[in-house]
Each structure stands twice: as structure tokens, then as C-alpha cells.
Amino acid sequence: MLFDLDGTLIDSVEDLARAANDMRADRGLGPLPLARYRPYGGSGARGMLNQALDVAPGQSGYDELKREFLDRYEALMYDCTRPFEGVEAELAGLTAAGLPWGIVTNKAERFALPLTKALRLAALVVVGGDTTGHAKPHPAPLLEAARRLTVPPAACLYVGDDERDVVAGRAAGMSTAVAAWGYLGPHAEHGRWGADIGLVAPGGS
Incomplete structure (x- = not known):
């Protein structure tokens, strides 16, 4: 079984939003409310910078702003x-049952590896957005995780909170499910994403 990280296993948007608001403060701008950032939590720097400073990839200065954001986030990402509630018990149940599970995230290893360790998420594998040279929705990270778990892709279930998670899972030949508690993205029509199991929650509720 494989899981996305941000918005699926962990609620990280408050720390992401704080990094973005710190950048606004340095530019003489007031903070935006957490609710403004929350739907974009799964988009990382791209989503936070779009909301905080109205910039997007490809625009002038974006790469410099992204580096600044990531440095700020790294300093406070544990705070x-x-x-999410129920996640730790669910993962403990998988481990106790002898079912291998791992994490596939678009978060770079620079953040994903120490963060999962600090939170004691005892995944057998953690594949980041820079592990394979491809990020979701490309299937390569999911296929690499399945390889490391020595589980055939067709026997894997991938759970995420974004349409790209479903796209990546299907491209990798895996079953997919949508995390009901996740960020889901603005105006998400998750019923149209084509997931095999639709919305799920810890404990199956």
C-alpha cells in the first residue's frame, strides 16, 4: 500500500502558510488567513507562492522566490x-498485519526524509519528487516504490488527495483511492478523477 504525504498522511499546510506569510511580511504585506492557503497545501511552493505573491512557474523571478520559500519552510517545517487524526493508528494496523506500505510524495527528499523520520512514520520506503527524476503525475515514483517494496504494481493501492495522484496511480497500473480528509484542491471534482475507491478515511469510515 502506498500513500501520498502532504494532505494524505500529514497536515503540513500551517507550516507552509507560515513560510509564505513570512515572505509577505518581508515585503510589507499583511498575512493571509490559513483558510486561503489550505486548498493549495498539496501544491507545495507553487501553490503557496501563487496565493501569497501571485506568482507562478515560468514567470520572472519565480525560481528565486521558490528557493527563498523552500529555505524558509525548511527552518520551520517541524513546528x-x-x-491527520486516525492516520497513525491506521498505519500501525498495516504494520501489525505485516502489510508493506510506503510513501510517494512530490516533496523533495531534502524535506520528505527528515520529516517522515521526525514524525515517526515508519514507512518501508519513501520516494520523493526528486528520487527518480520525475514527479507525479508521472508514474515513475510509484513504480520505484513498488520495486523497493518488491510488490507488483497491480497489487498496490495508492491513496492521495489530488487528481495527479489518481493519474499517476492509474498510469503505474495500481488501484487508487482519494483521501477524504485531504486538501483536495480548489473546486475539486474528485468524483471525476477516476479513482477505483473514491473517498476513504482512516479506519474505512
Whole structure:
């Protein structure tokens, strides 16, 4: 079984939003409310910078702003980030049952590896957005995780909170499910994403 990280296993948006608001403060701008950032939590720097400073990839200065954001985020990423309620018990149940599970995230290893360790998420594998040279929705990260778990892709279920998670899972030949508690993205029509299991929650509720 494979999971996305941000918006699926952990609620990290408060720390992401704080990094973005710190950048606004340095530019003489007031903070935006957490609710403004939350739907974009799964988009990382791209989503936070779009909301905070109205910039997007490809625009002038974006790469410099992204580097600044990531440096700020790295300094505070442990402060408020926690697993979603019920997630730890669900993962413990998988481990106790002898079912291998791992994490596939678009978060770079620079952040994903120490963060999962700090939160004691005992995944057998953690594949980041820079592990394979491809990020989701490309299937390569999911296929690499399945390889490391020595589980055939067709026997894997991938759970995420974004349409790209479903796209990547299907491209990798895996079953897919949507995390009901996740960020889901603005105006998400998750019923149209084509997931095999639709919305799920910890414990199956």
C-alpha cells in the first residue's frame, strides 16, 4: 500500500502558510488567513507562492522566490505539522498485519526524509519528487516504490488527495483511492478523477 504525504498522511499546510506569510511580511504585506492557503497545501511552493505573491512557474523571478520559500519552510517545517487524526493508528494496523506500505510524495527528499523520520512514520520506503527524476503525475515514483517494496504494481493501492495522484496511480497500473480528509484542491471534482475507491478515511469510515 502506498500513500501520498502532504494532505494524505500529514497536515503540513500551517507550516507552509507560515513560510509564505513570512515572505509577505518581508515585503510589507499583511498575512493571509490559513483558510486561503489550505486548498493549495498539496501544491507545495507553487501553490503557496501563487496565493501569497501571485506568482507562478515560468514567470520572472519565480525560481528565486521558490528557493527563498523552500529555505524558509525548511527552518520551520517541524513546528506545526502532524499526522491527520486516525492516520497513525491506521498505519500501525498495516504494520501489525505485516502489510508493506510506503510513501510517494512530490516533496523533495531534502524535506520528505527528515520529516517522515521526525514524525515517526515508519514507512518501508519513501520516494520523493526528486528520487527518480520525475514527479507525479508521472508514474515513475510509484513504480520505484513498488520495486523497493518488491510488490507488483497491480497489487498496490495508492491513496492521495489530488487528481495527479489518481493519474499517476492509474498510469503505474495500481488501484487508487482519494483521501477524504485531504486538501483536495480548489473546486475539486474528485468524483471525476477516476479513482477505483473514491473517498476513504482512516479506519474505512
